[in-house]
Amino acid sequence: MKIRKYAAIDIGSNAVRLLVNNVIEQEDKAASFKKSALIRVPVRLGEDSFTKGAISEENLQRLIKTMQSFDLLMQVYGVEKYMACATSALREAKNGKEVVEKVRNATGVGIEIIDGKQEASIIASTDLKELIKNDRSYLYVDVGGGSTEFTVFKQGELLASKSFKIGTLRILNNLVDEAVWNAVQQWITSQFNENNKVEIIGSGGNINKLHKMSGRKIGQPLSFIWLNAQYHFLNSMGYDDRISELGLNQDRADVIIPAAKIFLSASKWSGAKKIHVPKIGLADGMIKTLYYQ
Known part of the structure; x- marks a missing residue:
């Protein structure tokens, strides 16, 4: 060895x-x-x-x-x-x-x-074989501060990937207009139809943190319902309260909300009800x- x-x-x-x-x-x-x-x-x-x-x-x-x-x-x-x-x-x-x-x-x-494109390609080279099943489709969503990479897997094969200028810091600074959200929605909905059983694979520090906050075991996916409720809960709190009451780091307490919004939007547009969090990324x-x- x-x-x-x-x-x-x-x-x-x-x-x-x-x-x-x-x-x-x-x-x-x-x-x-x-x-x-x-x-x-x-x-x-x-x-x-x-x-x-x-x-x-x-x-x-x-x-x-x-x-x-x-x-x-x-x-x-x-x-x-x-x-x-x-x-x-x-x-x-x-x-x-x-x-x-x-x-x-x-x-x-x-x-x-x-x-x-290179970023999406490198992310897609991570080993997802243990997670991906041939009887369903997956949308891999990697949320960053400046961009989000989306990759589609069907029957175990990578079919398409695209990077959009929609990230947590851009959203916080009001730099993402409605046209960008619409472009993401159009791209995601064009990849899947109502017959596809779709699940999300999420990567990035924010979804990893959300998974930890959920108390779920490693390998147990988040549900759309839980993530939606957590998004509204976090949004109802002030920045200082997220730090003092939830123990979030300063640089996590603000970006976690737009990250949750991106994952929720991707889930809604793809029809996914589960978000897997394998803790892998770029x-x-x-x-x-x-x-x-």
């Missing part, structure tokens, strides 16, 4: 994450992937990018310090290969490429800015992509 260490750095609009995986190789067996560490830093690049059009000097310095920390952690863990990908916040910032260059010069960490897909390359 051989254990190798791979890492993924996901530079999102709301947070920057480092995932370290053990890749276990055994003779005559497929490689298995086990999470070793996950570190999340709420840099919120999207607040700069979506409202001002560029990453501020303050957040650039925060990103540099985060990358320096991640580089040291990867050395300590003995990571042999890593991949660092930036999504919509750096993709849309007019100084995105400049930020990537400055981070590389200061830390040695190379970042690739990926487009929505970083997991990046490690699989890196390993199988």
Whole structure:
């Protein structure tokens, strides 16, 4: 048996994450992937990018310090290969490429800015075989701060995927107009018909947190009814109360509501009554992509 260490750095609009995986190789067996560490830093690049059009000097310095920390952690863990990908916040910032260059010069960490199609493709490469059944259809929904990636699976096969500029930070800053919601609705409804038995697979920090708050066991899906009730409950509370009474982190207490709205909308338009939360996402897909390359 051989254990190798791979890492993924996901530079999102709301947070920057480092995932370290053990890749276990055994003779005559497929490689298995086990999470070793996950570190999340709420840099919120999207607040700069979506409202001002560029990453501020303050957040650039925060990103540099985060990358320096991640580089040291990867050395300590003995990571042999890593991949660092930036999504919509750096993709849309007019100084995105400049930020990537400055981070590389200061830390040695190379970042690739990926487009929505690449993001959806990497997310789809995560191992969902244990969850996906051939007798039903699935809509994989990955909610980020700046964009949401939707992927359709039917009879165990990936059929279509699309990225939309609809994310939690955009909604919080009133940057998503009705035309975008309508486009998402039209795309989702065009993928399914009334004969399809559809279930949602949700990924992202917010749906993971909602699943934890529900008290359900790992592997037990959320129901549309519970999520709808929880959305209205959270919406009825003030931001401070969500922190003090529910124990939510500052950078989670606001974005969790628009995230729930996206999942509820996707469920309604697809006809799904269940939301599976396997706790996998872009970083997991990046490690699989890196390993199988």
